[in-house]
Amino acid sequence: MADETIPRRRFLTGAAVAGAGLAAPAAAQTAAQTATPAPSAPEPPAYTTLSANEAAFFTAAADTFIPADELTPRGSDLGIVVFIDRQLGGAWGGGAKYYRGGPFPKGKPEQGPQSHLTPREMFAAGVDAVNAWTQKTYQKDFDRLDAAQRDTVLKALEAGKADLAGADPRTFFESLYQIVMEGFFADPIHGGNKGKASWAMLGFPGLPALYADKIDKWRGKAYVVPPLSIQDFS
């Protein structure tokens, strides 16, 4: 299958380099000397908080939500997994601005999330639970499934039709969907949306967004320019 990837292997290559400890710089140097950088084979990303399993899972999820096509490269090549890693490893992932006082009874959906977990912990638990479920149903982790199977699994989560050992599959699905979409659409300064690919796709110009002199001129005509991001002005 053309669009089936082996994300875990890609990740493990990177991990092997990092795992070489003190030897890593030398190994990396050799790699840098021998490998000619080609757009099709980017450097394996390094992560601050994601485990190998998690990185493989998010890669598979990002590539299912955002497949490569005539509009953009696939999600992982847009840096969405790097984005997720930074978000989960940063203040937000650690529960910043999230009230964590107990007790934690289960509420109604309209009362909002009642988990005592931080986003980082919630995603860790969710990835494990989804993998446990796909192991039961397909005898494989989520990232080892082919594209059609991954799509089916995501739809089952979305519909609440997966058994995540007590956790609500819909809540996990919506969080996963949201963070992938954020990685796709956010300013590239956060690690995703490489090359401003999603902005170019939509026709969103990004920065500086000073339109006082353009709004009348472009009335009724699409204002399309190569998008600019925060980095372009820094």
Place this chain on the structure above:
Amino acid sequence: MVTKLKEVDAVMVGMGWTGSIMARELTKAGLNVVGLERGGDMKPSENFALPGIRDELRFSARLDMIQDASRETLTFRHRPSEHALPMRRMGSFLPGDGVGGAANHWGGQHWRYLPSDHILKTHLTNRYGAKAVPDDMTIADWSMTYDELEPFYDRFDKLCGVSGKAGNLRGQKIEGGNVFEGARASDYPTPPLKRSLSGDMFAKAAGELGYHPFPQPVSNASRPYTNSEGLTLGACQYCGFCERAGCEANAKAGPLVCVVPKLRADPKFELRTRAWVSRLIYDKPGKKVTGVLYTDTRTGEEYEQPAGLVVLSAYVFGNVGLMLYSGIGEPYDPSTGRGTVGKNYCYQLSRMGINFFFEDKDFNPFMGSPGMAMLIDDFNGDNFDHSGLGFLGGVKMSCGSGTGSPIGYHPVPPGTPRWGSEWKRATKKWYQHAANISIGGSNYANRNNFLDLDPTYKDALGRPLLRLTYNFVENDYKLVEYCIGKAEQVARAMKPTILGNPRVRRGDYDIVPYQSTHNTGGTIMGANPKESVVNRYLQSWDADNLFVMGASTFPQQTAYNPTGPVGALAYWAAEAITKQYLKSPGALVKA
């Protein structure tokens, strides 16, 4: 150990719109004023600068400028019989934190309430009879008429440089402005913002249906404007990033642009940030407050600040919480209807509407501002006959452009998958070609919607969290059904290629998705202490030297955004203090 500081003339609890205006008016009257603000200091030149201010993830998704729920939030349940649980992440509403308050990241839609809104109960019973208002709808008149408040609306307009077009100048109706608005003494300080294609298409269709379209009045100066304080606002750049972030052009009015620079230069004023007020010190027999207690959140040190006058300007939740923590007034009890503090909490029925898609039109959705819209008020308040409709109140209906940032905005027609290549193609195909009519509805008080203290959950200072008991009621659902039908009528008249599904709020109130930060009530104004917390000058019935600012004093909520009257009331109360109270301190209204 609490460090007791030297007494000052007046203390502001919170330095948003109301605290800043009040501090300015009181220092002008010669008082020494201290402004206490729980959040940090903010300066537009540092905090709202390009390019970093254009970061949708940081400001819109991660809520950089919003109250920190890990320290202070509220609990929520639908009805008194249920268990309330904490709102662990800010969602439905997004109060501010830091000097400038929520106006640093507000949208700036700037309204005056309708003359009939000011005398709501009297108006409705006069028009529809004494039985028209259901028993559990605990609405009340405001304590001043529109005409009485008009000079203060006018002052606030001129502080903000509001852009717009008058529809009623000294009683003269003007086509193209809002013909339903109350008589204005003067036109808007700056002309209306530029118009969007979608807004004009809406206005044309609505006009042909016999309605009365007009441009949104908005606190985005349409050209450079020197305000009533001699401070200069820049011209709106139509960047589309207003909401949840600051304005780098200084065109969006807010305390930081319109008032605070004057206070910073005034030796009579002292700003203390990271000063979190935990309670007021209440002398019940003396019917006064003697000062406030606050914690410096950098050091954890606690201070007592004695003051001759205390102004509560801590937004709706801060105001109600501090009244309850300090034991001022009687907490409201819905089972008996007794007590007043926490009563008549109201909200809004927001972010409803209908999307539509035009194959052959390009809208440039990223150009504009939340206030660049055309509206009709034909279904607002009591501007239409409610006989036989089974509900009271109404909606403002608008269509415009200026919230095109892609995390939040990538509309697709109904039936599109949520991901994959087909979804991507649809986002690309429709991004330029979509627009929507949005409606926001009034929310009249109900006996069972109120605020009190939670028995279980605590904030970072160890105080009980405020508890919100709130749900939509029959009146709200009927209002929404009726008005969404009207929105759909206009949308159809615009002849879109594809009409989306109407988005309405049905079922129980959900505290998760953002709706609006237009919370009202809890310390309402009124004619007597049995039914209200403050008198017509926003002076506490229970402490003569305590004044309560903001939308917590509204008896119920209209479909309009609240800040126009919030600012007007601050000037109104300031005048009562400086012209009456300071001359002879005591109750300004006999109970």
